[in-house]
Amino acid sequence: MNKRVDIKKIDLTLLVLALVLLAVGFLFTLLIKKVNPVQKKNTVLVFTQWWQDETEAETFSVLKTDFETLNPGVTIQLDNRPYAEILSALRSHEVSPLNSDILGLDPLWFEDLIRQDLLEELDAYNPSENPSPPAVPDQGYGKWGRHLISFTSPLFYNIELLQSAGFDRPPKSRAEILTYARSVTDKSAGQYALALALSPENPRGVYRDLFSWIWASSPAMTREGRPDFSARAITGTLAFLKQLRQEEFLLPGTFTRTDAEKREDFIQGRSAMMIASVADIHVLRERMGESAFGITAIPGESSFGGKPVLGLTGWYLGIPRSSKHKDEAWAFLSFLLEQGAFIAEKAHAVPGSRGNAIDFITGDHLYAKAYDMYTVGETVQEFTGVRRVDEFETLVREQVYALFEKDQSPEETAKHIQQRWEEL
Structure with a gap:
């Protein structure tokens, strides 16, 4: 009879001990997770643009590496395509479109892309992330795309x-x-x-x-x-x-x-x-x-004496509505905006904000002249509202x-x- 009681006591002790060990193990696991959080699965962001061949070699590779270093677990895939191919793919509603997370955009595309509901609205994100205002009024399209750099055509x-x-x-x-x-x-x-x-x-x-x-x-x-x-x-x-x-x-x-x-x-x-x-x-x-x-400056109909008027083209950034990594895409988009002066220099462009002449412009007589025409004259970016x-x-x-x-x-x-x- 006593033996049976002893066996029951031993079984109960072992059960309590097992429960204690299980609780300790669970708490230890939680502690490890708090100290060393589980890394998210690697996120690949596809950045589709036609700009790589229009900048100095390795420009976007350097930007990609810098961003990935600052953001472990995020990989940027550079998808460089001809301008016409990107536009054609967007028009034909290719999957996702283009399977992209960040898009290089021409402002002339906005009207069609908005009507097709292809672009994510960016108002929900921090507007202060865009450090340089557009060189010309964005006609309301800044809600869907952020201005990066501009090119004039003298x-x-x-x-x-x-x-x-x-x-x-x-x-x-x-x-x-x-x-x-x-x-x-x-x-x-x-x-x-x-x-x-x-x-x-x-x-x-x-x-x-x-x-x-x-x-x-x-x-x-x-x-x-x-x-x-x-x-x-x-x-x-x-x-x-x-x-x-x-x-x-x-x-x-x-x-x-x-x-x-x-x-x-x-x-x-x-x-x-x-x-x-x-x-x-x-x-x-x-x-x-x-x-x-x-x-x-391009001469107008009468003798040149007024302000120069120059056509303006630009590079904009947007996020496709179909992207599955919108927060990460916004982080990369914001990073590129912060690097706008660097990109402008490597693309041999002009900055997107008057009164913001960067070093390579002020130290170069031809670019200084281009910038002078840009700042004192008028720039035109027409047809952004035409389908x-x-x-x-x-x-x-x-x-x-x-x-x-x-x-x-x-x-x-x-x-x-x-x-x-x-x-x-």
């Missing part, structure tokens, strides 16, 4: 070609451009006054090589979110460009030339002038030398082809552009 000129023709400064009016063109153009030597790049493969060709001439005379081409080609100055610009073509001052190949080919023509002396991005200063300097070329703006650019290209090659009048061209866009 008129580049070959100093030697102008001097050989008897000119010691760039043209300051359209009348002077025609005068210079007559002296500079030498068809037998394959030398022309101006090159335009309006190839369908050149996504921003119409925006830069046609619209810049219109903006130089300050008329707006949109009204209440719709194109409006009724202004007299627009017809005057079309007449000016038609005259350049009729008198054969334009380098042949306007409608097949890309920006890269236009730049190469300028480098080789086949054209004396071109409108190009400030980013090209770096390439031209490497290929042509320090003092072979200059930049100036499917690439289709609009296509019909403009087609009508300018008819203007140049089929003897269509400037008035007819402006009228047809307006009519066709309203039909679309």
Whole structure:
């Protein structure tokens, strides 16, 4: 009888001991977790953009490494694609879209992407994370995208070609451009006054090589979110460009030339002038030398005496609504914004805020001049509120082809552009 009681006491003691050990083990596990929290599973963020090839080598690789060092457990996958491919994928609603977590954006895309509900609204995140205000009003799109850097597009000129023709400064009016063109153009030597790049493969060709001439005379081409080609100055610009073509001052190949080919023509002396991005200063300097070329404001319809008016393009950042890692994506987006000055330098751009000239600009006479034009002049970033703006650019290209090659009048061209866009 006593033996049976003893056995029961032993069983009870062992049970209590087991429970105590289990409780101690549980508390020890909690303590370890508190001291050494379990690491989250590695998060891969896909950053889709067309910018890698437009910056100095390794720029985004350095940024990727720096961010990953600051954020263990997060990996950035750089997805570099051509501009047109990204736009096409977004339009066709590819999965997720593009399986991206952070998107490089052109502000011209906002209207369509917002209508398709593809972008995450960023108002819920800390707005102070965006250290530099946009260079131009964002027309309400800052809610879906943050401005990173900007590029202006001045008129580049070959100093030697102008001097050989008897000119010691760039043209300051359209009348002077025609005068210079007559002296500079030498068809037998394959030398022309101006090159335009309006190839369908050149996504921003119409925006830069046609619209810049219109903006130089300050008329707006949109009204209440719709194109409006009724202004007299627009017809005057079309007449000016038609005259350049009729008198054969334009380098042949306007409608097949890309920006890269236009730049190469300028480098080789086949054209004396071109409108190009400030980013090209770096390439031209490497290929042509320090003092072979200059930049100036694009002359408007009348004699140059007012503020320069320059077209503006920019890089924006957004988060696709389909991203499964929005908080981490916002952290990387904010990091890139903080590195805006570094990115601007490596992309040879201008900063997005007036009064914020960074060192590489103030210490370089050409970039300092570009920045001066930027700060004292007006910048235009039009068509951000126009749906499917690439289709609009296509019909403009087609009508300018008819203007140049089929003897269509400037008035007819402006009228047809307006009519066709309203039909679309």
